[in-house]
Amino acid sequence: MTQRATGSFKGWLYGSGVMLLCVWVLLPIGLIGLGAFGGRPAVYQWPKTLMPASLSLDQLAVFF
Amino acid sequence: MAKAQDLIFLSTQLRPIDEAQKVRDVILKGAPKTSYVVDEPSPFTVRMKAEVEANKHTISLVGALHGELQPLLPMGALEPIDDVAASLKDRGIPAGLMDLGKLGTGKQMYIPWMQATYVMVVNKKALPFLPAGADVNALTYQQLAEWGKTMNEKTGQRRLGFPAGPKGLFARFLQGNLYPSYTASMVTEFRSAEAETMWNDFKAVWAQSNPNSTSYDFMQEPLMAGEVLVAWDHIARVKDALQQAPNDYLVVAPPAGPKGRSYMPVIAGLAIAKGAPDRKGAAELIMHLTKPETQLITASEVGFFPVVNATLPANLSPGVKLLAEGVAKTQTAKDAVVALLPVGLGDKGGEFNKVYVDTFQRIVLRNEPVRATLDAQADVMRSIMAATKAPCWAPDKASEGACPVK
Amino acid sequence: MPTSRWLPYLLIAPASVFLAVFFAVPLVQTIVLSFDGGTAGFFGNYQRMLGDLNFNVSLRNTFMLVLTVVPLQMMLAIGMGLMLQKMQRGRDVVLWIWTIPLGVSDLAAGLVWLAILQNTGYLNTFLFHLGVIDGPTAWLNSETPVTLFIAVAVAEIWRSTAVVLVIIVAGLQLIPKEFGEAAEIFGASPWQKLTRVTLPMLKPSLQSALILRTVLAFEVFAAVYAIGGRNIPVLVGEAYVWQRDNQNYSVAAAYAVLIMVISLAATAVYLRLLREKPEARA
Numbered sequence: 184m185t186q187r188a189t190g191s192f193k194g195w196l197y198g199s200g201v202m203l204l205c206v207w208v209l210l211p212i213g214l215i216g217l218g219a220f221g222g223r224p225a226v227y228q229w230p231k232t233l234m235p236a237s238l239s240l241d242q243l244a245v246f247f
Numbered sequence: 248m249a250k251a252q253d254l255i256f257l258s259t260q261l262r263p264i265d266e267a268q269k270v271r272d273v274i275l276k277g278a279p280k281t282s283y284v285v286d287e288p289s290p291f292t293v294r295m296k297a298e299v300e301a302n303k304h305t306i307s308l309v310g311a312l313h314g315e316l317q318p319l320l321p322m323g324a325l326e327p328i329d330d331v332a333a334s335l336k337d338r339g340i341p342a343g344l345m346d347l348g349k350l351g352t353g354k355q356m357y358i359p360w361m362q363a364t365y366v367m368v369v370n371k372k373a374l375p376f377l378p379a380g381a382d383v384n385a386l387t388y389q390q391l392a393e394w395g396k397t398m399n400e401k402t403g404q405r406r407l408g409f410p411a412g413p414k415g416l417f418a419r420f421l422q423g424n425l426y427p428s429y430t431a432s433m434v435t436e437f438r439s440a441e442a443e444t445m446w447n448d449f450k451a452v453w454a455q456s457n458p459n460s461t462s463y464d465f466m467q468e469p470l471m472a473g474e475v476l477v478a479w480d481h482i483a484r485v486k487d488a489l490q491q492a493p494n495d496y497l498v499v500a501p502p503a504g505p506k507g508r509s510y511m512p513v514i515a516g517l518a519i520a521k522g523a524p525d526r527k528g529a530a531e532l533i534m535h536l537t538k539p540e541t542q543l544i545t546a547s548e549v550g551f552f553p554v555v556n557a558t559l560p561a562n563l564s565p566g567v568k569l570l571a572e573g574v575a576k577t578q579t580a581k582d583a584v585v586a587l588l589p590v591g592l593g594d595k596g597g598e599f600n601k602v603y604v605d606t607f608q609r610i611v612l613r614n615e616p617v618r619a620t621l622d623a624q625a626d627v628m629r630s631i632m633a634a635t636k637a638p639c640w641a642p643d644k645a646s647e648g649a650c651p652v653k
Numbered sequence: 654m655p656t657s658r659w660l661p662y663l664l665i666a667p668a669s670v671f672l673a674v675f676f677a678v679p680l681v682q683t684i685v686l687s688f689d690g691g692t693a694g695f696f697g698n699y700q701r702m703l704g705d706l707n708f709n710v711s712l713r714n715t716f717m718l719v720l721t722v723v724p725l726q727m728m729l730a731i732g733m734g735l736m737l738q739k740m741q742r743g744r745d746v747v748l749w750i751w752t753i754p755l756g757v758s759d760l761a762a763g764l765v766w767l768a769i770l771q772n773t774g775y776l777n778t779f780l781f782h783l784g785v786i787d788g789p790t791a792w793l794n795s796e797t798p799v800t801l802f803i804a805v806a807v808a809e810i811w812r813s814t815a816v817v818l819v820i821i822v823a824g825l826q827l828i829p830k831e832f833g834e835a836a837e838i839f840g841a842s843p844w845q846k847l848t849r850v851t852l853p854m855l856k857p858s859l860q861s862a863l864i865l866r867t868v869l870a871f872e873v874f875a876a877v878y879a880i881g882g883r884n885i886p887v888l889v890g891e892a893y894v895w896q897r898d899n900q901n902y903s904v905a906a907a908y909a910v911l912i913m914v915i916s917l918a919a920t921a922v923y924l925r926l927l928r929e930k931p932e933a934r935a
Contacts, residue, residue: 201736205750211765211811212753214775218768226768227472229789231778289897413882413894458794459772462882474772474789597899605706612795613706 219243253282254528258310259291260361260515261549266483269548278535279528281308288315292594295324295520304522308529313347313514314588314596316357320350321593326519327354331530338537339556348516351591357516358533361542361551364512365419366573368466368485369497373476376401384576386502388428388448391477395455398476407456408475411607414464416481418600419588420501421607423511424479425449427586427642428504434650435643437628438621445504446610446617453611461612470496481513482570486550493565498573500580507584509642510577514588515551546571584642591637602628628652680913687906698907705904711886717802718877718887719870722809727863729810730817731855734825735847748822755815762812763879767793770804770880795884805885808876813869817862824858825851860927867923868916888912 218225221235228236261270262285271283284306286294291311298304299322309316309325319325332345332355344359369383376397377383381390391407398406411417422433429445430436453460457475466480467488478485479501489496500508517536519529535541542553543560547567552574553559559571577583592599606624609615632649639650687698694700702708733751737744754762769775772789780786792800828851836846852859874889883890892908895901 197736197739201740201747204733204736205747207811208750208753211769212757215765215768223468224471227468227474227773229472229773229778230781231773231775287897289900292900413878413898458796459791461795461884462793472773594900598901601899609706 253280254307254525254532255284255305256281256308256310256529256532257284257286257291257294257306259286259288259312259315260310260551261285262287266549273548274536274541274545279531281528281532288312289597291315292318295319296322298520298522299324302522304520304524306520307523307525308532309518309520310360310515311518312588313357313516314590314592316516316518317350317590318593318596319518320352320356324521325350325356326521326523326526327352327356328358328519328530328533329355331355331358331519331533334530335534335537338539340537340554344514344554347514357518358537359554360515360517360536361545362512362514362554363482363551364510364574364577365416365423365479365481365501366485366570366577367499367501368470368478368480368488368573369499370470370473370476371495371497373398373406374497383497384499385508385580385582386499388425388445388452388502388504391502392448392451392455394477395452399455402476404474405455405457406474406476407452408463408466408469408478409453409456409460410463410466410478410480410484411460411604412462412464416484417607418603419481419511420479421603422589422600423586424501424509425504426603427509427584428502428506431506431584432643433586433589434628434632434639435646435653437652438625439653441505442621443617446606446621448504450611482574483550486566486570489569490564490566493569496569498569498576500573500577500583503580503582507582508577508580509584509586510580511586511588512578514554587641589637590640592631592635595631595635599628599631602631625652683906683909686903687910689903698903701901701904702907702911705891707883707886707891711888711891714802714885715871715873715888718806718809718873719867721806722813722873723863723866723870725806726810726814726817726866727859730814730821730862731852733814733818734821735851737822738825751818752815754812755819757812758875759812759873760875760879762808763876766804766808766811766876767880793881793884798885801881801885805877805880808880809870809873812876813866816869817866820858820862820865821855824855827858828854856927860923863927864920864923867919871912871916871919888915 217234220238220240221228222237222239222241224237225231225235256275258270261267267283267285275281275283288311292315295306295309298306309319316325332348335358340359344362345355348355348357348359350356367386373394374383376394378390378393378397381394386394395405395407398404409415409417409420425445426433426437426442429448430439430441432439436442457463457469459469459474463469463475465484466475466478467485469475470478470485470488471491482498485498489498501510502508517533519526519533523529536545537555539553539555539557542555542557546552546559547564550567550570552571559568563571589596589599602624605627606620609620609624610617629652632652636649638648639646643650688695689698737748737751740747757765767774770792771777772791776792777786777790780790781788791797793804794801832850832854833846836850841849872889873887874893877885877887878890878893883894888908889912892905892912895908896905
């Protein structure tokens with residue numbers, strides 16, 4: 184392997200490490216954010232879909 | 248938001264946000280201007296005590312379970328309301344219930360507000376797996392275990408469910424349904440031979456119960472999810488499932504043991520706080536809440552049943568109708584035994600519940616020997632009874648002084 | 654001048670009064686309460702605590718969580734800090750993303766992970782689509798203590814690594830570049846540079862991070878409660894149950910005092926182990 188190839192492999196590894204950690208932090212928040220619009224039925228929906236099957240804004244009424 | 252001049256109605260019942268909203272929007276419609284405030288039982292007691300000790304009163308009307316109102320009496324937080332009792336004589340509240348409201352004094356301390364009990368909810372999908380010869384309306388605990396076993400074998404999952412989570416009412420099942428059905432007692436026969444049999448029988452029931460039971464608080468959720476097919480709980484905590492799909496469920500009396508089919512009636516009462524800023528308004532509010540119309544609205548909106556003489560209308564929503572039938576079946580079962588909510592334990596009510604839950608945890612979850620566990624837990628029970636000097640309540644026979652543990 | 658002599662005391666007075674009123678007084682009250690046993694004698698509440706069937710379990714769970722979570726998140730945070738240090742572009746954005754969990758309350762973090770890990774959660778859905786499981790599978794009950802423990806540990810690591818990261822990033826910025834460059838000139842490998850230059854220089858930050866995280870980890874509660882209910886008892890959870898459900902404030906106070914003693918002991922251990930020798934200080 185040339186010096187350059189090792190360098191770019193390292194850079195790739197490094198970049199994917201950073202990306203992976205970003206996903207680790209953001210994914211759970213994203214999932215619950217979407218889940219919040221599903222209402223009660225979404226809690227027990229099986230199998231889960233990324234967008235809950237029962238979309239509604241009712242849950243947000245709690246804040247008003 | 249609460250305005251300073253509004254009458255404050257503090258309640259430990261109808262706490263979940265949608266129920267509280269129904270109280271505010273529907274049940275209190277036409278009543279004097281009220282801010283309805285809810286609190287959990289333990290902070291509720293603390294708040295009442297704080298108001299007495301600080302002698303600064305904000306709360307006028309209090310709504311809570313019989314057992315939660317009881318400790319307020321020695322604190323001096325309750326106002327006698329014989330005048331209110333006299334003015335609603337024609338409402339037809341049964342004398343026995345009114346007597347409970349005297350809390351053992353000569354004066355009326357609270358007015359019965361609404362009642363409920365604990366029942367079993369059965370998803371009709373479970374019916375084909377009933378053991379041969381078993382009647383779903385008259386089950387025994389052995390049959391329940393057998394039923395659960397068949398469901399497990401046929402569906403591949405343990406389908407019985409109990410609310411043994413942190414906010415579940417599982418302690419009430421042990422005290423009000425299981426113990427009296429086997430021992431005709433809640434306290435005195437705590438470590439009896441019958442209790443030993445009972446725990447061994449119940450182990451078989453638990454073995455067929457969903458392992459998530461120790462996380463369930465309200466059984467309506469696992470019922471709606473289909474995770475559980477047969478569940479025990481307070482009627483208000485299964486109502487949503489029945490409302491959502493009334494055709495899918497039956498509501499039946501809890502199982503029976505050798506000593507009968509025990510059930511625990513739950514009575515919530517309305518009391519006026521001593522030093523209430525608005526005693527007159529609070530009395531008017533009691534009159535409003537015990538009107539037959541309001542009582543029927545309460546039943547259909549939140550699933551607690553009338554204490555007054557009011558016939559449930561035929562157009563009741565199907566879910567509430569199921570509940571009403573279930574309650575009736577429970578109360579009128581041929582072998583029915585009444586077990587009352589613990590009385591006279593004051594602030595030891597929590598530790599009393601802990602005795603039952605700890606015993607369950609040790610015997611059933613940790614598989615400790617039944618005899619030794621019962622003996623050890625009976626000591627704890629004795630010390631609670633000695634500390635509170637609470638005399639026995641039904642189904643235990645009346646005692647002189649503290650209720651004994653044999 | 655008298656003003657200048659009194660000025661420092663005057664300046665710390667508000668903070669001291671605040672601490673005295675809102676920390677010292679309740680602390681003393683708690684200690685008094687924990688010895689107020691009524692009929693049970695001076696140590697009655699402690700005896701009840703020690704004799705309770707969940708005491709040993711909760712003590713063990715708490716220590717195991719601390720011993721698992723804190724080292725893992727220290728390593729993770731150091732790794733993240735070093736990555737950030739090397740980064741040329743987008744450093745601020747990545748730091749911002751990585752510190753988002755700082756703003757999430759512990760209960761909310763527990764609920765987030767509950768949504769992922771429960772029976773009908775996202776993890777099971779994912780495993781289901783992979784064909785690993787054939788229906789909702791329970792990971793979080795008393796019959797699956799290992800997966801439950803892992804779930805709680807993951808949630809705790811997710812939630813609270815950001816605190817350590819912030820301290821470490823600040824510490825790394827304080828290390829002069831010349832040290833690293835000098836090491837490179839003398840032919841140190843990256844590993845040697847890390848263990849001989851960066852980590853020793855980072856010691857004060859590591860010490861603060863360790864003390865902060867360990868003390869907080871002994872107080873772990875809300876995330877555990879959200880994910881496992883009482884299936885995985887921990888010390889603070891037991892204090893909560895004694896206070897709220899059992900309504901025995903004295904035993905709850907005994908738990909509180911025990912947690913405080915453990916936290917103080919852990920702090921003392923760290924201060925001793927990571928003490929900088931006076932002669933090492935230039």
